[in-house]
Amino acid sequence: MKLQSIVLAALLSTAVGGAMAEDYTAPTVAMSLEDGNYSAGFNATHSTGLFTDTFTFSYSGLPGEAVGFAANFKNKKSDINFxxxxxxxxxxxVLNFGSDSKVxxxxxxxxxxxxxxIKGEAFGSASxxxxxxxxxxxxEPTTYGMLMGGxxxxAFLARRRKQA
Structure with a gap:
């Protein structure tokens, strides 16, 4: 009877393990400054199942605009859907079409x-x-020039009014 319980528990854990969520939280990455832009890369690999990945980035520049992407290309043994x-x-x-998935x-x-x-599902060992x-x-420097000229x-007009 004990053997049957152990076998049943092992089968259930294997079946449930494939569908369990796999969450990943990456350490905070300081973005590097290159040519006036701050940039950083990121990646993750997952086994079959649902996942939630959290990436945190810090940068020391002025407020700005972010652009970016993430992509997976399907192969014979693995795929990801975001x-x-x-x-x-x-x-x-988010786009899942044909052999690729993109954010x-x-x-x-x-x-x-x-x-x-990023949330999604992996099929096979996918990254x-x-x-x-x-x-x-x-x-731009010309903006500063126009500001100083203005x-x-x-100041010239204010001084002229004061003298008149």
Whole structure:
């Protein structure tokens, strides 16, 4: 009787184990600054089943706009379907079509800490990878020149009024 209980428990744990959620929380990544943009890469690998992945990124620039994507390409033994994705609580585009699955976003206003959450299902041992870039709104040198010129004109007019 004990042997039957052990075998039954083993079978049930195997059947349930395939459908269990596999959650992954990556350590916070400091985004690197290159050519005026902050960027970082991310990836995850999953066994068969549901998953929720959380990636956190930090950058020290001014508020800006985020662009990025994540993708998986199906092969004979594995695949991923994305269900949903959010960046700081804002819904992102998700596409599952043919042999590829994608999460994509562009021009999302962001600042400080960024939290990307991706939910989906893996079939076989599957992985995906992606990148996120943040461009800060930094004024061009000509903008500063126009600002200084405008302030000079206003100072000139104010001085002229004072003298009149």
């Amino acid at each position: 269900f949903s994705a959010t960046l700081n609580g804002k819904d992102l585009g 994509f976003f562009e021009e999302l206003p962001v600042s400080g800490l960024l939290t990307l959450v 995906y990878a992606g990148t996120i870039d943040v461009t800060s709104a930094v004024p 302030l000079g004109v206003m």
